[in-house]
Amino acid sequence: MQNIVCFVSDFGLEDTWVGVCHAVIHRACPLARIVDLGHQIPPFDIRKGASVAAAGVYQLPEAIHLVVVDPGVGGGRKDLCVLTGAGTRLVGPDNGVLMLAAERAGGVEAAYAVDPSKIDFRRPLGTFHARDVLAPAAAALACGVEPASLGTPVPPDELTPAPFANTVMDGEWVVAEVLECDRFGSLRLRVAAEDLKDLGLATTRLEIGLGHLALEVPFGQTFADVGEGEPVALVDSSGWLTLSVRTGSAADRYGIEPGATARIRGLAG
Amino acid sequence: MQNIVCFVSDFGLEDTWVGVCHAVIHRACPLARIVDLGHQIPPFDIRKGASVAAAGVYQLPEAIHLVVVDPGVGGGRKDLCVLTGAGTRLVGPDNGVLMLAAERAGGVEAAYAVDPSKIDFRRPLGTFHARDVLAPAAAALACGVEPASLGTPVPPDELTPAPFANTVMDGEWVVAEVLECDRFGSLRLRVAAEDLKDLGLATTRLEIGLGHLALEVPFGQTFADVGEGEPVALVDSSGWLTLSVRTGSAADRYGIEPGATARIRGLAG
Amino acid sequence: MQNIVCFVSDFGLEDTWVGVCHAVIHRACPLARIVDLGHQIPPFDIRKGASVAAAGVYQLPEAIHLVVVDPGVGGGRKDLCVLTGAGTRLVGPDNGVLMLAAERAGGVEAAYAVDPSKIDFRRPLGTFHARDVLAPAAAALACGVEPASLGTPVPPDELTPAPFANTVMDGEWVVAEVLECDRFGSLRLRVAAEDLKDLGLATTRLEIGLGHLALEVPFGQTFADVGEGEPVALVDSSGWLTLSVRTGSAADRYGIEPGATARIRGLAG
Numbered sequence: 001m002q003n004i005v006c007f008v009s010d011f012g013l014e015d016t017w018v019g020v021c022h023a024v025i026h027r028a029c030p031l032a033r034i035v036d037l038g039h040q041i042p043p044f045d046i047r048k049g050a051s052v053a054a055a056g057v058y059q060l061p062e063a064i065h066l067v068v069v070d071p072g073v074g075g076g077r078k079d080l081c082v083l084t085g086a087g088t089r090l091v092g093p094d095n096g097v098l099m100l101a102a103e104r105a106g107g108v109e110a111a112y113a114v115d116p117s118k119i120d121f122r123r124p125l126g127t128f129h130a131r132d133v134l135a136p137a138a139a140a141l142a143c144g145v146e147p148a149s150l151g152t153p154v155p156p157d158e159l160t161p162a163p164f165a166n167t168v169m170d171g172e173w174v175v176a177e178v179l180e181c182d183r184f185g186s187l188r189l190r191v192a193a194e195d196l197k198d199l200g201l202a203t204t205r206l207e208i209g210l211g212h213l214a215l216e217v218p219f220g221q222t223f224a225d226v227g228e229g230e231p232v233a234l235v236d237s238s239g240w241l242t243l244s245v246r247t248g249s250a251a252d253r254y255g256i257e258p259g260a261t262a263r264i265r266g267l268a269g
Numbered sequence: 270m271q272n273i274v275c276f277v278s279d280f281g282l283e284d285t286w287v288g289v290c291h292a293v294i295h296r297a298c299p300l301a302r303i304v305d306l307g308h309q310i311p312p313f314d315i316r317k318g319a320s321v322a323a324a325g326v327y328q329l330p331e332a333i334h335l336v337v338v339d340p341g342v343g344g345g346r347k348d349l350c351v352l353t354g355a356g357t358r359l360v361g362p363d364n365g366v367l368m369l370a371a372e373r374a375g376g377v378e379a380a381y382a383v384d385p386s387k388i389d390f391r392r393p394l395g396t397f398h399a400r401d402v403l404a405p406a407a408a409a410l411a412c413g414v415e416p417a418s419l420g421t422p423v424p425p426d427e428l429t430p431a432p433f434a435n436t437v438m439d440g441e442w443v444v445a446e447v448l449e450c451d452r453f454g455s456l457r458l459r460v461a462a463e464d465l466k467d468l469g470l471a472t473t474r475l476e477i478g479l480g481h482l483a484l485e486v487p488f489g490q491t492f493a494d495v496g497e498g499e500p501v502a503l504v505d506s507s508g509w510l511t512l513s514v515r516t517g518s519a520a521d522r523y524g525i526e527p528g529a530t531a532r533i534r535g536l537a538g
Numbered sequence: 539m540q541n542i543v544c545f546v547s548d549f550g551l552e553d554t555w556v557g558v559c560h561a562v563i564h565r566a567c568p569l570a571r572i573v574d575l576g577h578q579i580p581p582f583d584i585r586k587g588a589s590v591a592a593a594g595v596y597q598l599p600e601a602i603h604l605v606v607v608d609p610g611v612g613g614g615r616k617d618l619c620v621l622t623g624a625g626t627r628l629v630g631p632d633n634g635v636l637m638l639a640a641e642r643a644g645g646v647e648a649a650y651a652v653d654p655s656k657i658d659f660r661r662p663l664g665t666f667h668a669r670d671v672l673a674p675a676a677a678a679l680a681c682g683v684e685p686a687s688l689g690t691p692v693p694p695d696e697l698t699p700a701p702f703a704n705t706v707m708d709g710e711w712v713v714a715e716v717l718e719c720d721r722f723g724s725l726r727l728r729v730a731a732e733d734l735k736d737l738g739l740a741t742t743r744l745e746i747g748l749g750h751l752a753l754e755v756p757f758g759q760t761f762a763d764v765g766e767g768e769p770v771a772l773v774d775s776s777g778w779l780t781l782s783v784r785t786g787s788a789a790d791r792y793g794i795e796p797g798a799t800a801r802i803r804g805l806a807g
Contacts, residue, residue: 273561273564273565275557282551304558307553309551321553324553325558329558451553452553452581453581491611491612491664503665506665
């Protein structure tokens, strides 16, 4: 899977941008396999792009991930190639959109500001670095070029951070942001599967506070662990603690949007 | 076309699910060619998924068809591989979503409950059998594995049936369900092209009753057989008898939705 | 990039049409690489299809471009293969949808009415020439077949023209149609990058009249040349003069839709 390029953007599918980037990658590295992870990110929505990219990296850590949500294109922001502790390679603008994914893949090991002169780029168009810098950089990685060959090192602590609140403890409560809402209305919270035990959430029931709501829900393996229309907490394919309603929408039921704060604690079974 | 995997789902294109399944298939069978037939099926809409899959199978019977609309994922329902009389291979959950396609491809010849231990699956996640069971099964078929090697036989009469009313005769009338409405507003009826003669509909004009409506329409070859904005019956690319309005929408014009019942009879030319 | 087939249509992604065309091309020419440039063209919208195709051809002139927006399918209109002065190969119906792209790629050098009997087509279905004629023709080109082998020549002046007003001078003003609005709300005008100098628009500020509006805007390289929410004229990736609002929507801000007329003149810096 070393040659798979996963591609996330806010380009939509009505215009030529996604396809043109595909063509650029095909041309630069015919052996690359491009996988579209999602191009319907709302325009300029760095949060949603970061969430989708993180879910992709969690499931496909050995692939290259090209992530383009880039309201600052053409301004001073850097074009980045990030190598993570788990060996995942990320390409995208330095605006935080890569950072949740990096966190899920072992943290930032090294970062490079991509230098168009280092590989055979055309002169970057001010409005379309995805085509002229980022897609060619991803293609170079897919064909075996080392990240360090693409540009100049950037100290990890100078990277723009992810646009989410850190998860913290408040007494016995875990306070975590609602990262996103998926197509089926499930709410993904910034609590990673691998941290459940340390946070005291490895139990069979959870209490979840969302605004004025206080829910007690079973912590299950799948939607079918509860009856139709009933809520359940589970770890979904994104690897986040998730609040779902079986064959319904948790977001609609509880009126919750991404960015809300959830308070969670484990209950005795 | 033995290695083409046609993929239908209700995953949408905003999240990582479709792309992750692509990556899983690429990894398991690099020779597979994946063709996305449609991922905008409304969430949990088994009817629409079944209709789109049937249209795909009608046009591409020699391909493998992976169909995922799966409200019961993680519950007791089986993951199926179905082999049809015409040799088409179908993969999807046992909730009826494969059965209209099977009917169009010669009926169910054999069915197997896919057993994750039979091939190199990861432990199935309760919420994402598409990634962990169904896509790997489709990839195995694309690389030449026999359906019977994927699991244990299921008697065809134990499969969950398609979620549509059977087409029946009522005197000289054919009573058929409106299967679906396409992007252009055309209404597809559950009358197969190959059955038109036997049903007395191989004529040049049809009478179609839909609710309170009684329409007399020409039975043409194409939209251009009638004037702009006029109705026409024809057999479209899905292979179903279809009611269209030239450069307009039959669904909007007549206020008809999928699931409605149509009464059709042939008229003397 | 000789074997890349760029595909634009109004088929949407809810039905099987796009995927079936992919499968047909895979089968006919396994070496072809298909790039989807956009299938969300509104049904029957030849203008939008022509604009997206022209943007694709501008960026990828060496690829084959298959463009299907075809309200007249099954009627008398020809299925075309067009060879341009710059060597670009275009395939689509003779309804004008190819002509803006042809104009951007050196004009029509030769055109052919595709004859299904010339290559191994199935008998064309009246409602789906894309599958039965146009996609096979594009696949044939991708595998090296010469355009002239696909059918009979059509004199360029007999082709249906592009559905846009020609750009003209009115004194010092350039009068140009708004071709389209992109996902981010940018308005693309029918003024090609290569004509800016001749039209007196190679300046640092422009005056743009749109209906009752009269705007003075800087002519920049990128969105970041102006402040948040401010307007800027630039040449975007489509190669057209474009009116944008930084991290906003020019279309919403000014209430302008495709088809409107813009009056533009260069201002002294």
